[in-house]
Amino acid sequence: MGLLSLGTPLHWNEAKDYADHVRKHGIEQFLHIYNYQKDRQTQCLLWGDEIEYIVVKFNDEEKTTKLSLRAFDILEKLEKPEHDWLAGIEKEPPAALWRPEYxxxxxxxxxGLPYGATFRDLVGVEENMKLRRKMAHAAMDPDEHAVSLVNYPRLGCPNQLYPDHEPNGPACQSMFVPDQIINPHARFPTLTANIRRRRGSKVQINMPIFHDVNTPKPFIDPTIPWDRDLFKHDKEAKEGAALPDHIYMDAMAFGMGCCCLQITFQACNIDEGRRLYDQLAPVAPLMMALSANSPIYRGYLADVDARWNVISASVDDRTPEERGLKPLNDSKYVINKSRYDSIDSYLSNDPTYKSKYDDIDLVYDKDIYQKLRDSGVDDKLAKHVAHLFIRDPLVIFKELLNVDDSQSSDHFENLQSTNWQTMRFKPPPPNSSIGWRVEFRSMEVQISDFENAAYSVFIVLLTRVILSFGLNFYIPISKVDANMQTAHKRDAVLNEKFYFRKNVFTSRTSTGNAQPNPESVEDEDAYELMTLNEIVNGKENGFPGFVPLIHSYLNSTNIDIETRCKLSSYLSLISKRASGELMTGAAYLRQFVQTHPAYKKDSVVSDEITYDLVKRADQIAKGEYHPKELLGNFTA
Ligand code: ADP
Ligand code: MG
Ligand code: MG
Ligand code: MG
Ligand code: MG
Known part of the structure; x- marks a missing residue:
């Protein structure tokens, strides 16, 4: 990992004095990229997925599991083929690339390389994911397993780590997890500590507990060391940070330690990238609900199915002034969201875009906006970047303050990569052949690679349909936010409704200008609440549904039967998850806990249940166990 030689990370007290320096040069770097690459056209679609895994150590005799803190030894082995390839020792590119995480x-x-545009490429995804899992296992000890659960059910409970450590580290000061749980690269403990320092308190995460028949009401968590007096922040828990009837968590690891499934696409050009960014933004909450896979936190069943709010709170570095708790004095803005949240503005200048869709009062840096405008950047893109740049850079390496802004994007990326939003618009790196890309970031990782492939392929096909049918998914962006909260709810797929656009076929002229019928403008842009079943599978006399739209797109293409069958099995999984015929991972895991013989109906997910659950996830992933209620008749 080349990153290790970066130098001395600055304590927040020092780093904050360089914030404007980083922002100023970050904008210069962005402008260099923009000016050189704004007209760039790339021929074909390239795309790739990212799957994150947790490494769990099984003790089959004692029937216990522990999180293995050996990821770095494992990564050293996994990254060797890549290093050999880069060094010219190995001629073939590696089948997979491996990266550390928080x-x-x-x-x-x-x-190893992004996938291409062909349907054959789509079929290769699952194979590659399975190969990755095999590679991971080959690099680990025989009792270690790479499990694609969103989170480890008992993260933050006593005796869950290998090797074990007491939760008394100065970086996160958590009452539940030690600093040794954090990636040891200086960047990560610094990020953790600087978030706390900037915020002025520990991060505060509360997810509602699932009240089962024997769960005390109100639920006051007996496992919180309420009276610990080791750090000055320890008193926060009893002073209100830990809410009753909630699962309280106090460290970045609870959020950034969650595993996601992310998809990055390269667009033909900047405009197509911006269009995809906008069209996929309303899809992000829907896909989170459909992929929901995280109903357990810190040893308790939660009343939510998805992770997003946990991560959002786990990196919320806003000062009390920025959070609107105190009048503005030292801080510049009141900011409505954490750095990890759903997007606040649309980005495209597509003719189907209307300014009324941007109904969130966007906070952005006016000076940066003006600088970008004066340098030829259009209004929407300038606002997008000026919004990202309301944040402070959290990790600054002293030795890297001064770089050549025409050659480096470090300062730009410092802010870009710590704005963790549902969509990310990725400009090309300087001096590379990579084009403008868009990342879809809301999905929860799935237990098996069949599912991970299905969700990935579904999103890729949806982008093809959006582009080739010219679909219009615009709704007011505040409704996308509302959907994001709805998507967390327990069994949201079955019980909730989501805002979605009624008419997705907006007419366009050959020059690309939309021609709304002036008499029916209201109608044309109408949206309504729909179930996920209606959005995915279609509604009678209404929205045709994502899956039927994808099928009609596939019908219009030349595609061999074998490939079509495979793609149909992926679409069918998504379709059945949306209709409720198959369970989401979250529903499956919740049911697993609630029907476990050791479960006492008190919301507690014990060591014993955790062992069986993680084991089950591993067996499903390896094809050794096939739960029909989760996977149907498809062979994973
Ligand atoms: P990040 O962690 O910053 O989101 P990664 O580098 O881990 O990004 O991976 C993003 C994904 O993008 C990978 O699946 C990779 O295969 C894919 N990818 C790489 N190059 C391109 C490209 N030119 N266009 C589209 N996707 C790409
Ligand atoms: Mg990555
Ligand atoms: Mg990652
Ligand atoms: Mg990343
Ligand atoms: Mg990513």
């Missing part, structure tokens, strides 16, 4: 128990795998 947790010292996490690994991230991507395909």
């Amino acid at each position: 947790g010292r128990y996490m690994i991230e795998g991507t395909p």
